[in-house]
Amino acid sequence: xxxxxxxxxxxxGIHLFRVAAPAVAKKAQAGQFxxxxxxxxxxxxxxxIADWDEKEGSITIVFMEVGTTTAxxxxxKEGDAIADFVxxxxxxxxxxxxxxxVCVAGGVGTAVVAPIARAxxxxxxxxxxxxGARSQDLIFWEDRLxxxxxxxxxxxxxxxxxxxxxxxxxxxxxxxSGEKIARxxxxxxxxxxxxCSLTTKPFGIKTIVSLNPIMVDGTGMCGxxxxxxxxxxxxxxxxxxxxxxxxxxxxxxxxRQRIYLDEEKCSFEQWQKSVQG
Amino acid sequence: MAKLNLNRVPMPRxxxxxxxxxxNEVALGYSLEQAKEEASRCIQCPKRNCVxxxxxxxxxxxxxxxxxxxxxPEAVRMLxxxxxxxxxxxxxxxxxxxxxxxxxxxxxxxxxxxxxxERFVADWERANVGAAKPIDPPKPTGKRxxxxxxxxxxxxxxxxxxxxxxxxxxxxxxxxxxxxLMYGIPEFRLPKEIVQAExxxxxxxxxxxxxxxxxxxxxxxxxxxxxxxxAVFLGTGAGAPMFMNIPGExxxxxxxxxxxxxxxxxxxxxxxxxxxxxxxxxxxxAVIGGGNVAMDSARCALRLGADKVYIIYRRSExxxxxxxxxxxNAMEEGIEFRLLTNPKQMLGDEQNWVVGIxxxxxxxxxxxxxxxxxxxxxxxxxxTIDVDMVVEALGTRPNPLVASTTEGLETxxxxxxxxxxxxxxxxKDKVWAGGDIVTGAATVISAMGAGKHAAADIDKxxxx
Numbered sequence: 001x002x003x004x005x006x007x008x009x010x011x012x013g014i015h016l017f018r019v020a021a022p023a024v025a026k027k028a029q030a031g032q033f034x035x036x037x038x039x040x041x042x043x044x045x046x047x048x049i050a051d052w053d054e055k056e057g058s059i060t061i062v063f064m065e066v067g068t069t070t071a072x073x074x075x076x077k078e079g080d081a082i083a084d085f086v087x088x089x090x091x092x093x094x095x096x097x098x099x100x101x102v103c104v105a106g107g108v109g110t111a112v113v114a115p116i117a118r119a120x121x122x123x124x125x126x127x128x129x130x131x132g133a134r135s136q137d138l139i140f141w142e143d144r145l146x147x148x149x150x151x152x153x154x155x156x157x158x159x160x161x162x163x164x165x166x167x168x169x170x171x172x173x174x175x176x177s178g179e180k181i182a183r184x185x186x187x188x189x190x191x192x193x194x195x196c197s198l199t200t201k202p203f204g205i206k207t208i209v210s211l212n213p214i215m216v217d218g219t220g221m222c223g224x225x226x227x228x229x230x231x232x233x234x235x236x237x238x239x240x241x242x243x244x245x246x247x248x249x250x251x252x253x254x255x256r257q258r259i260y261l262d263e264e265k266c267s268f269e270q271w272q273k274s275v276q277g
Numbered sequence: 278m279a280k281l282n283l284n285r286v287p288m289p290r291x292x293x294x295x296x297x298x299x300x301n302e303v304a305l306g307y308s309l310e311q312a313k314e315e316a317s318r319c320i321q322c323p324k325r326n327c328v329x330x331x332x333x334x335x336x337x338x339x340x341x342x343x344x345x346x347x348x349x350p351e352a353v354r355m356l357x358x359x360x361x362x363x364x365x366x367x368x369x370x371x372x373x374x375x376x377x378x379x380x381x382x383x384x385x386x387x388x389x390x391x392x393x394x395e396r397f398v399a400d401w402e403r404a405n406v407g408a409a410k411p412i413d414p415p416k417p418t419g420k421r422x423x424x425x426x427x428x429x430x431x432x433x434x435x436x437x438x439x440x441x442x443x444x445x446x447x448x449x450x451x452x453x454x455x456x457x458l459m460y461g462i463p464e465f466r467l468p469k470e471i472v473q474a475e476x477x478x479x480x481x482x483x484x485x486x487x488x489x490x491x492x493x494x495x496x497x498x499x500x501x502x503x504x505x506x507x508a509v510f511l512g513t514g515a516g517a518p519m520f521m522n523i524p525g526e527x528x529x530x531x532x533x534x535x536x537x538x539x540x541x542x543x544x545x546x547x548x549x550x551x552x553x554x555x556x557x558x559x560x561x562x563a564v565i566g567g568g569n570v571a572m573d574s575a576r577c578a579l580r581l582g583a584d585k586v587y588i589i590y591r592r593s594e595x596x597x598x599x600x601x602x603x604x605x606n607a608m609e610e611g612i613e614f615r616l617l618t619n620p621k622q623m624l625g626d627e628q629n630w631v632v633g634i635x636x637x638x639x640x641x642x643x644x645x646x647x648x649x650x651x652x653x654x655x656x657x658x659x660x661t662i663d664v665d666m667v668v669e670a671l672g673t674r675p676n677p678l679v680a681s682t683t684e685g686l687e688t689x690x691x692x693x694x695x696x697x698x699x700x701x702x703x704x705k706d707k708v709w710a711g712g713d714i715v716t717g718a719a720t721v722i723s724a725m726g727a728g729k730h731a732a733a734d735i736d737k738x739x740x741x
Contacts, residue, residue: 256629
């Protein structure tokens with residue numbers, strides 16, 4: 001069992017857990033993920049590692065309530081324990097000195113981008129971050145991402161904070177500004193990653209995305225998470241989760257993310273009924 | 278000499294009509310009377326041919342004799358001294374090609390039902406806890422051994438090493454121990470309660486289980502060796518699925534058998550939504566392949582509620598690698614076999630859901646490397662089978678995780694590890710391997726045999 005050492009409600013619907021997992025904390029690197037199973041009847045879901053503390057022996061995860069498992073997870077409190085917490089899985093983010101890197105973070109993806117941006121900063125890169133959310137009340141870790149960024153831009157869809165609009169607008173302006181940009185990291189909802197990739201493609205700037213297909217084991221055993229990249233089938237769990245956004249077949253990813261929509265709805269309704277008694 | 282009794286006591290089984298709708302075990306097991314009757318057919322021939330057919334060398338005539346005499350605790354002791362997992366082996370071993378094939382009565386067409394008797398002894402022990410004498414605890418050697426993977430090879434190696442006094446830790450990537458016995462083989466063929474009971478037995482020998490521990494990620498093999506483990510046994514199996522590489526394979530509703538069976542067996546998707554993990558309920562399901570995993574997948578799909586389940590196999594029935602018994606079970610349950618048929622491509626709708634498989638008719642040509650006649654495409658024979666779900670059971674290959682994170686191991690072009698056939702010793706110092714990781718996908722008992730031989734060699738090495 002893996003104990004929850006700290007719980008923070010970051011914004012409505014997005015929560016942070018610091019979980020005791022000393023062996024995982026020893027090995028974790030930016031861009032990797034864990035597979036979590038709440039209890040005996042739970043499903044296995046992948047959650048990206050948002051931070052780690054080897055001394056404390058803890059892993060920080062940040063998750064958004066989107067279905068039964070994440071809603072059940074959100075009900076857990078400090079001191080509660082999670083049955084299974086497997087990791088660190090996946091290939092770590094590629095970190096080296098590239099020059100100037102633009103890090104685009106969308107919604108809950110901010111928690112995934114933050115450690116990557118930090119590692120890239122430590123490697124000597126100039127970091128320009130763009131943080132996008134639907135509205136001001138959904139923005140978190142502005143300070144964390146901001147503190148490792150040389151330049152920091154916030155956008156909201158409704159204009160309640162920062163610039164009104166989508167992350168792709170300042171991204172395009174940066175690309176057009178003539179500043180030499182070595183690489184773009186774009187992590188957030190799949191649709192955002194797709195449009196960031198489309199934005200950078202005409203400029204020929206390498207764009208890394210972190211894919212989040214449905215997974216079961218997370219170790220290359222089942223092939224549920226297969227994605228098409230550059231015309232080749234890859235398993236996101238062991239070949240990724242980071243891929244070249246210009247090579248990803250986005251429509252296939254969207255379609256495969258919808259496989260269990262009916263079942264997810266059924267499961268969520270059943271769960272709601274059970275908690276309402 | 279007494280007249281030979283050539284009437285094998287049949288195995289009571291669930292009615293095919295009923296069992297196609299539940300996940301309960303198909304074979305129901307012998308009663309004590311039936312077991313005694315079958316045991317008494319054994320002529321106790323001095324050649325002990327059956328033992329030579331057993332990869333772990335169970336003292337078969339002796340445990341059968343104990344059953345005949347009604348001394349069940351003795352039967353348990355005899356059986357378990359060589360085989361830590363008899364409830365599993367009694368159910369899923371291909372006895373017909375091993376001990377029963379070499380039985381002296383096999384020539385007469387009626388070998389002793391050794392597998393059924395083995396199962397009976399294991400089930401008797403589970404129902405009569407404490408009746409069999411526990412084995413004497415060994416003298417601790419004070420030496421630690423790491424076993425990677427808790428499938429049949431790892432469990433057997435761990436049990437044997439623990440019995441020799443080693444302090445053994447098993448590292449398992451999944452959240453339960455058992456490997457393919459838990460995630461792959463369905464409940465109706467191998468109840469998970471049985472697997473758990475035999476894992477518990479291995480733990481009772483003093484073996485420590487580290488679940489959720491992905492070796493290669495959480496710790497490497499070299500880190501284990503640097504952290505006090507004097508030897509490492511790799512029993513990581515052949516857990517990575519293969520796909521056909523034909524157009525349309527990433528359509529929604531197309532599963533690898535590994536994914537489908539993992540959802541159903543390990544995650545209990547057949548109890549959805551009580552359990553959180555879903556699986557699609559296909560109405561018209563095609564399973565591609567002719568092995569045991571294909572039969573398991575087809576029979577799971579049927580039990581989940583499919584109206585029609587096909588097995589699509591490119592050769593003919595004679596070449597099917599599945600156990601005869603499983604093919605018969607599947608046929609009895611109403612699975613339709615489309616033999617000499619091979620998919621050309623998967624067809625989908627605009628929502629990316631599979632709606633059909635375009636297939637070729639095949640014919641058999643000259644024998645290939647496997648000695649089986651090679652299936653050849655009949656040009657222009659394309660036709661379509663309408664389906665809403667496909668399971669590809671085309672075999673598996675080793676997961677590259679351990680090999681790719683360990684310096685000094687040698688792999689073949691199939692991704693299997695190179696290891697000595699007799700001892701399981703790899704080319705890397707202090708590292709042994711056995712089971713599917715070495716042979717490619719094979720049987721539970723051959724993996725157990727490899728675990729056993731490696732344990733003996735590790736013991737020899739550590740004794741110096």
